[in-house]
Amino acid sequence: MNKLLLAVMLGVALAANSGACVAAPDEALLDAARRHEAPLLATLKELVLIESGSSDAAGLARMGDYAERRLKELGAAVERKDGIVTARFKGTGVRKLMLMAHMDTVYQPGILATQPYRVDGKRVYGPGIADDKSGIALILHTLALLRSAGWRDYAQLTVVFNSDEEIGSRASGDWIAMQAGEHDFVFSCEPHGAPLDGILLSASGIATATMTVQGRAAHAGVAAKAGRNALIELSHQLLQTKDIEVPGTQLNWTRANVGMVTNQIPASATALGDVRLSAPDGVQRLQQALREKVATPLVSDTVTTVELKAGRPPYLATAAGRAWAAKAQGIYAEIGRELALYPGSGGGTDAGYASRSGKAIVLESFGLGGEGVHGNDEYITLDSVLPRLYLLSRMLQEAGASR
Template identity: 30%
Template sequence: MSDQDRILAHLKSYQDDMVKLLEVFTNTDSPSTDKSLMDAFAKLVAREWEGLDAKVTILEQDTYGNHVKVEVGSGDETILLLCHMDTVWDAGETQKRPFRVEDGKAYGPGVYDMKAGIVQAFFAVKTLKDLGLLPEKKIVVLHNSEEEIGSPSSRPIIEEEAKKASAVLVLEPTALGGSLKTWRKGVGGFTVSIKGRASHAGADYEKGVSAITEAAHQMLRLHGLTDLEAGTTVNVGVVSAGTRTNVVAENATLGVDLRIKTMDAANTIIPEILGLKPVHPEITLEVKGELNRPPMERTEGNVRLFELAQKIGREMGIEVTESGSGGGSDGNFTSALGIPTLDGLGAVGDGAHALTEHIIVSSLPERAAIVAGLLLKI
């Protein structure tokens, strides 16, 4: 029996244990913006890893939840695994919709995005240790607490750890159908603040300068920057304007989302957004914002990691396909540094951020086996 077959068989024997741990994790609230709940969940994650005799460090934070850094093994080479512990669900959601398994699928808040990925990372490393297959390299698993809100406190930690690594494996859920991700779009956020002049909409209409009219012009300009062929989208998703129907609006605010596939596109589009000029000469217009996550471009290093994962999958009779995503992850940060990065190594399922969120239970050991194989063969 090959090492990869041994890994898969061992992980399959752990499937019930994986589900039990996933139930505990899923039924523990961990909203990004609730530090006390996030800190409690971080302790729960840390305790599991301590049971493997790993070196576990709680990276304490003032504003956001604490992060958890796990170190296993030693060697000149380091592989970094990224997991986020936070979910988009508010406190109390797990009481409304507790973890359940039905027809081979596990449901619950954050089960797919991405508590299953944390479980898979843990059991992948545990299996290598059980079988005496831990590679002569250092494995670092970084669990952050605020990925769903842009990783404001963990980004420098992620980048620092990535610079020491030869490869980064991201345990975010797979794309639909189980595909792994070699690219992700970069994400930018901007606010356009527009100030006109208020007046009575009936008695003094001509004395007013409508911020809403200006906003309409600017929305058309912004949406005109979208280039679907190039993978660039600009979306005005939030509009706040006006006070009453009988008042010419003095103020308007636009919330803008930008998605780009390459830094070249970002360097072209962002100056255009920041450089918006008012159509009406008496309008004051201000634009603030930036690129929050650089694009994870489809680099040669990323593709090589995918091809290795595909080969490992085929050894086990699992066909692994390649894809990308319009959404960002912490893998964007590491890939932008030039570190080979492979994303989507977590659970197979669907419904991230939705009430239908679920994973395919049988995929837990299979996908963990791919992660273990990568740790062994990179």
């Protein structure tokens, strides 16, 4: 999860549960969740002790081996490719449910030497412990406790753990999108910020814009007028497009490359821009608007083109997703907890890829509570373990039973 994503989670009002009819908790399930608190923390410690930075192929292979073993012990058929662990369980119900989390972290090999696993009061520290090893541990133990409760009310239950979330999910994004498109529900288990306990309803998508100007080279001293200055034209086009307004998109030009020597009128120039998206069709609409703008040159006989390359798609909870988020609030109320619904963020999540087909109901931030992600004091809170085990278990049961 992007650090920014957690930062903007702050300042969100808790939804009021007052006045709503609060159901009694499922005591048997709550007891089972209590029995899994300590084992979950033991699993989490094992996960933290396997370093697994996005570029650490050996570490990620060890993480994959660990996840495969644990999922097989739970009765899954496991498939591995491109660093992705996909586990499938067959049930007796009708709904198709998917759970996901990522195995990679932002940390470099050797990080445990300076940032060790440690417990301090109500917090447990370690690199990647919240983002997103907490999601993996939570999924493993939610499945274990539901299995021991005899729950099999699903046609298909799929778990996807990928290895490149922190570097844009370029190898796993299409796989996640494809798998999610074959399911009715997807629960993405990224961590949420402590102390405000909540789930996220939207996150930005990302794209890259490339503007290219083609002009004509000429000697800058003796034949400048014969040239068509691509640098001047690029400057003009950047100014023309810098404040372009396309709803659901945000563009900032951030890099440029032009000119080799000072005594030549430059024949070509390129600029790159960062694009953030909150609308699924934002790439197409922004690209169209940019193309219309750049059609008017300042320097005659120059040609400017703009291409947008889509990265991680935006995540935006649908009306059905929001209804299920409200259901999550009701489940939390059963155990006397409040759940905030965060409207959005500038960060990204793989829930965007899961939403791409528009078929599944996708919900985000079902991992443990924690803070300091991507930093040198990343931690999870011990008191988030029990409510989050209960929440995900009950959500799966409700999703499985939904018609």
